[in-house]
Amino acid sequence: MTIGQVAKRAEVNIETIRYYERQGLIPSPPRRESGYRQYSGGTVERVRFIKRAQELGFSLKEIAELLSLRVAPDISCSEVKRRAEAKITDIEEKIRTLQKMKEALARLASTCSGRGPTSECPILEALENEEEKDAKE
Amino acid sequence: MTIGQVAKRAEVNIETIRYYERQGLIPSPPRRESGYRQYSGGTVERVRFIKRAQELGFSLKEIAELLSLRVAPDISCSEVKRRAEAKITDIEEKIRTLQKMKEALARLASTCSGRGPTSECPILEALENEEEKDAKE
DNA sequence: CTTGACCCTGTACCATGGTACGGGGTTTAT
DNA sequence: ATAAACCCCGTACCATGGTACAGGGTCAAG
CATH class of the missing domain: 1.20.890 (cAMP-dependent Protein Kinase, Chain A)
Known part of the structure; x- marks a missing residue:
């Protein structure tokens, strides 16, 4: 998939995808010989995760942390819950x-x-x- | 009064005073020969107005408008009330x-x-x- | 082949409300 | 006189989350 296709499916702007890549929120994908980015479907899901978390009030920085937690082998669910609860407190x-x-x-x-x-x-x-x-x- | 004195009495940063002047929120005062700004007490009150309005959720742009309304000869109190009520709606x-x-x-x-x-x-x-x-x- | 859509990069810009310098001049109190 | 505090200006920077170019290359369909 090209960046345009990812952007379309994830319902964001192309520039936003590039921005998220620069910020480290999504990984830099392999390229074609032309330099075009070549994405798998996982990136669409990841961008959707980001936007959903944004809707809940998490900043991009906080979202990056959540994304890290997701794959951290020694981290427990309780940390995710703690962050959700901290965000609730913020909002209150x-x-x-x-x-x-x-x-x-x-x-x-x-x-x-x-x-x-x-x-x-x-x-x-x-x-x-x-x-x-x-x-x- | 110097800018430092105004800032101190209004409980804001000196840079903030200069910023407000640049943004047109407070008038440029007369200067001494040295170039030093020379303020009357009215500026302290005006800055305090700005900060109080900010605390109520008005943006600097909106505050500038309120300040204009204050001295507009053909404007009625109802316009001020309308803006306050619009801000309440925003907040809700x-x-x-x-x-x-x-x-x-x-x-x-x-x-x-x-x-x-x-x-x-x-x-x-x-x-x-x-x-x-x-x-x- | 041609053209329009698509993609790349790097840089700048936007909004908002400040804040921080660098480089240099002025004022005030000792 | 001296030193510290103060002031000036212009420019850049900060945070946050994008968004918009300029200039140039690539792809795909007609």
Whole structure:
């Protein structure tokens, strides 16, 4: 298979395949005499693994590590589970941060009737004043 | 006030002040003969506004717009409120995405006893297999 | 044969929000 | 005077995950 075929089957950009190769996420395949890469079907599966793991919030670096774990002979499943659970914790933290932002914004928005000039907008005024921030903490 | 004093009082890096000036977020101040920037106290407040807005999830670009709105004579408070509410919507969407990720990860993690070699890890296997993904959608 | 699609490489670019230099001038306190 | 802190500018770099070229070679179908 050529790089274009792999990209098409894995539903990614050709450039992405080359990028992943450069980053070490997929191995450099053998070449034809022309220099064209010659892939087996395993690369499609590997790229799909990468994209699925990305969807779950893993960075490419973390994915590279997962891929290494997959073939490490002395590593146990528990390490994979630990990483999944660590990612869950990460995500929970992010959700908390976002919730705080949302609540602060909602409080601000509720102070504004939506009428009047911006020079007297309570939202903008709150962003300008330090007391407002301290009062929340 | 010098740039160092502004940075210290606003609790940001000197480089950040210069960056904000380059990005148009704060105005270029008058200079001494030496070339040193000479700030009034208003810049400290403005930088604090920027940082507070950032904490609420606004990008610098969005913040620049808020700062423009603040002094626009024909703009009403409702525009500011609209933007705050749009940001809330953004954040809610991000939370939903993160929730989905978390749930998918939790499901995966629950399939793994934490025992056994990684070559037989249900988490990794799920990431490898397309059927698993389709079954969820 | 011809042409269009495909492939290669290396380098640069994008977004975002900074941060770090190098090289040189200025200010301030001792 | 001296030394350290401070400031200036322009340019490059960082992280992350791509994406886009330019310039040139190869392949496959008509």
